[in-house]
Amino acid sequence: MERIKIYGSAISGNCLKVKWTADLLGITYDWIETDILKGETRTETFLALSPAGQIPIVVLEDGRVLEQSCAIMLYLAEQSGSNLVPSDPFEKATMISWLFWEQNFHESSIAVRRFRKRFARLSDDDIDPTLLTRGNASLSLMENHLAAQDYFGGTRLGLPDIALVAYTRMAGEGGYALADYPAVQAWIARVEAALGIPSYTEEQA
Amino acid sequence: MERIKIYGSAISGNCLKVKWTADLLGITYDWIETDILKGETRTETFLALSPAGQIPIVVLEDGRVLEQSCAIMLYLAEQSGSNLVPSDPFEKATMISWLFWEQNFHESSIAVRRFRKRFARLSDDDIDPTLLTRGNASLSLMENHLAAQDYFGGTRLGLPDIALVAYTRMAGEGGYALADYPAVQAWIARVEAALGIPSYTEEQA
Numbered sequence: 001m002e003r004i005k006i007y008g009s010a011i012s013g014n015c016l017k018v019k020w021t022a023d024l025l026g027i028t029y030d031w032i033e034t035d036i037l038k039g040e041t042r043t044e045t046f047l048a049l050s051p052a053g054q055i056p057i058v059v060l061e062d063g064r065v066l067e068q069s070c071a072i073m074l075y076l077a078e079q080s081g082s083n084l085v086p087s088d089p090f091e092k093a094t095m096i097s098w099l100f101w102e103q104n105f106h107e108s109s110i111a112v113r114r115f116r117k118r119f120a121r122l123s124d125d126d127i128d129p130t131l132l133t134r135g136n137a138s139l140s141l142m143e144n145h146l147a148a149q150d151y152f153g154g155t156r157l158g159l160p161d162i163a164l165v166a167y168t169r170m171a172g173e174g175g176y177a178l179a180d181y182p183a184v185q186a187w188i189a190r191v192e193a194a195l196g197i198p199s200y201t202e203e204q205a
Numbered sequence: 206m207e208r209i210k211i212y213g214s215a216i217s218g219n220c221l222k223v224k225w226t227a228d229l230l231g232i233t234y235d236w237i238e239t240d241i242l243k244g245e246t247r248t249e250t251f252l253a254l255s256p257a258g259q260i261p262i263v264v265l266e267d268g269r270v271l272e273q274s275c276a277i278m279l280y281l282a283e284q285s286g287s288n289l290v291p292s293d294p295f296e297k298a299t300m301i302s303w304l305f306w307e308q309n310f311h312e313s314s315i316a317v318r319r320f321r322k323r324f325a326r327l328s329d330d331d332i333d334p335t336l337l338t339r340g341n342a343s344l345s346l347m348e349n350h351l352a353a354q355d356y357f358g359g360t361r362l363g364l365p366d367i368a369l370v371a372y373t374r375m376a377g378e379g380g381y382a383l384a385d386y387p388a389v390q391a392w393i394a395r396v397e398a399a400l401g402i403p404s405y406t407e408e409q410a
Contacts, residue, residue: 052306052346064295068309071302079294089284090269097276101257104273104308128333141257 013166070099098160109134114174146183218371303365314339319379351388
């Protein structure tokens, strides 16, 4: 595949998803570190690339821009001819449904609560209480699913694992007790090993 | 395509998306009205079908279950061989990125605030204030996009229009002032006409 640019931030799970997918697929890229906290997604230059003002984005060699982490992951996997996108229509739809669940239910609670605690430095009382409830519901669903299988798609690493691990491994920063979810914890370690990345605790240490 | 079952609710934009997509594609289905407010997605029978306890779900003739509104829309469109899924990889990724944006940014603010006001009957003071900000940011982005073109994908109705119109047309119930977004209002009418559905006001009257 052509060389791409990834605008992203190392503190953003959504951006790391795209980085890990590119690394796994052997795609070459330039990483343009973009600091949300300094407003670097709100500059005129950035908004000209992507009016939504969110990272990650990918810029292709011809200048065209792709947005939304999971849409980019799907694009990179399909363009690479990788078997990360199942050829069976039902299996493919199931895989994609995990990506939507991640963005709609999991990220919108776990990633948001982590951001409000760690970066916006809000106290628990100032954070919408439904974020804790929904985040724990997400982790419970994952726990039940992973009690029966090693990866979301079954026996091997897939895009849902990459998408879901990004913020799940950081969930402690959002005030979620990962120790209550042993199958999830074991899966995090498994996915980190499969991706060849250090465990989040080590990375932060 | 085979006859499918759609478990959904007529008050849920996520469910209507799937219904409208099936109707547009000429897919035959049985609609199983499922009342979230009465806990019908939390029964043992429903959770056996779908542990996430959310609607819509689609049950295929062989009993297999598909979840997540946008993943179902993509599956139905691809299985029907419809041109709602572009063959060009970049166009397809762009189309899918709107679906993810809808689920992550738009639905998580506009649909959630509408639910909390209309169904949970919370007062504005008891609703996370970021929902109003993010919802209006969603509508502004749509307004700018639709000022230049009739549909999200350009000149003809696509899956992003179906996905986005579902909760946008109900945004008034969430306390958003659609009158501030004239291009969005014109687009809602255009999409409703293209789908052959009555305008939301009429439907509610």
